[in-house]
Amino acid sequence: MNRRKFIGLSLTGGLIACNSDGPDAAQKLLKIAERQNEKLERGVLFQHTSMDRVRKHAVKAGKKFPVYHISKEVPVWDPRVRGVWRLEVSGAVARPLSLTLDDLMKFKRTTQRVNHYCVEGWTAVAEWSGVRLSEIAKAASITADADYVDFRSFDSDYHESWDIESALHRQTIIAYGMDGRLLGPDHGAPARLHSPIKLGYKSTKYLTRIVFMPRRNGGYWSDRGYEWYAGV
Amino acid sequence: MKRHHWVIRLTHWINTIALIIMVGSGLRIFNAYPAFAPRGGTFCCYPFEGVPVPAWLTFGGWLAGARQWHFAMMWILVVNGLVYLGMKARLRVRRVDDVRRKYNRGQRIVYFLMPVFGIILVLSGLAIWKPVQLSLLTSAFGGYVWARYWHFSAMIVLVVLSIGHVFMATVVEPRSLKAMITGS
Numbered sequence: 001m002n003r004r005k006f007i008g009l010s011l012t013g014g015l016i017a018c019n020s021d022g023p024d025a026a027q028k029l030l031k032i033a034e035r036q037n038e039k040l041e042r043g044v045l046f047q048h049t050s051m052d053r054v055r056k057h058a059v060k061a062g063k064k065f066p067v068y069h070i071s072k073e074v075p076v077w078d079p080r081v082r083g084v085w086r087l088e089v090s091g092a093v094a095r096p097l098s099l100t101l102d103d104l105m106k107f108k109r110t111t112q113r114v115n116h117y118c119v120e121g122w123t124a125v126a127e128w129s130g131v132r133l134s135e136i137a138k139a140a141s142i143t144a145d146a147d148y149v150d151f152r153s154f155d156s157d158y159h160e161s162w163d164i165e166s167a168l169h170r171q172t173i174i175a176y177g178m179d180g181r182l183l184g185p186d187h188g189a190p191a192r193l194h195s196p197i198k199l200g201y202k203s204t205k206y207l208t209r210i211v212f213m214p215r216r217n218g219g220y221w222s223d224r225g226y227e228w229y230a231g232v
Numbered sequence: 233m234k235r236h237h238w239v240i241r242l243t244h245w246i247n248t249i250a251l252i253i254m255v256g257s258g259l260r261i262f263n264a265y266p267a268f269a270p271r272g273g274t275f276c277c278y279p280f281e282g283v284p285v286p287a288w289l290t291f292g293g294w295l296a297g298a299r300q301w302h303f304a305m306m307w308i309l310v311v312n313g314l315v316y317l318g319m320k321a322r323l324r325v326r327r328v329d330d331v332r333r334k335y336n337r338g339q340r341i342v343y344f345l346m347p348v349f350g351i352i353l354v355l356s357g358l359a360i361w362k363p364v365q366l367s368l369l370t371s372a373f374g375g376y377v378w379a380r381y382w383h384f385s386a387m388i389v390l391v392v393l394s395i396g397h398v399f400m401a402t403v404v405e406p407r408s409l410k411a412m413i414t415g416s
Contacts (some may be wrong), residue, residue: 041365
């Protein structure tokens with residue numbers, strides 16, 4: 001092969017990569033791979049005992065913690081328009097709950113300094129305060145068929161559903177405090193889901209409803225091509 | 233006798249395709265946050281923080297597409313790589329494969345380093361795929377941020393070695409390219 005052929009071959013290699021999303025026929029195979037990965041993640045890798053630990057010298061993101069929502073404006077709960085904010089807990093439960101922020105604060109408080117793993121590749125450390133979801137599940141006494149949980153919001157139609165194991169993990173909390181202050185509208189006030197064991201988009205902000213379910217029902221980003229399981 | 237066993241030839245070319253897709257989709261994933269600093273922090277050792285790589289080098293179209301490709305192709309890469317290394321070891325033990333006669337010193341170093349960096353890539357990749365579930369592995373790389381950095385750096389090294397390898401096999405010693413296709 002001469003130099004010209006070499007260059008030609010290199011260009012072909014480049015063209016394969018060339019900013020395309022690949023052949024359509026591959027999409028089915030990619031879906032299969034995602035399902036197999038999920039089986040491995042749920043069946044083998046997930047442990048109730050594996051915890052996220054922030055490294056000793058890690059700095060808190062503070063004001064640099066990215067602000068994210070899908071609505072055009074920052075979603076703000078206005079009690080004059082919508083009435084008192086309440087978190088409804090329903091579905092596969094024996095005792096449905098309707099909790100005000102005060103009610104939520106009466107639960108045993110958990111404060112944890114953890115990472116936030118964004119699907120984009122960045123991480124941000126913050127100290128979150130709130131209630132373990134397992135506490136709320138206990139209070140609502142979830143039934144045996146509660147295999148999934150959906151977390152819904154007032155940020156447009158944003159929601160994400162979770163497997164029950166990850167939802168009941170010790171580090172999965174309903175947070176109303178961030179870095180020692182009450183949660184602000186930028187980060188999901190009055191309360192949001194937060195967990196370091198799944199990618200950031202799974203942690204629904206601006207919560208309104210927690211629905212325990214026998215089946216999963218996707219989510220905002222997981223319906224748009226991102227992994228549904230998204231464990232880290 | 234054939235210069236390259238058919239299993240070696242087959243796995244070599246599967247590896248070529250898998251690697252191109254892994255690098256392309258990996259760069260698309262990287263472009264979603266082309267930096268290493270944690271939010272609110274800094275990173276010492278990357279001069280191009282915040283600068284995306286050119287889009288034409290990427291594969292997968294958008295972040296979700298690139299992630300799907302990356303997390304599917306990784307299995308082909310790993311299984312294929314294990315078959316390759318297993319076959320290589322078998323040929324070596326049976327003394328079919330005499331690398332000292334086949335390659336000069338420079339080639340032997342490069343061909344030794346490529347799978348070494350491949351293994352570093354796989355391990356650092358697992359470390360950033362599951363930093364909580366595989367936290368011991370992630371810690372071994374110095375935490376998530378550093379594991380991501382090693383994953384990126386090892387990719388750069390492997391790409392440079394591969395470009396050198398392609399140049400050697402096509403321009404300097406064109407017969408070796410034919411040998412990797414037909415075997416003789």
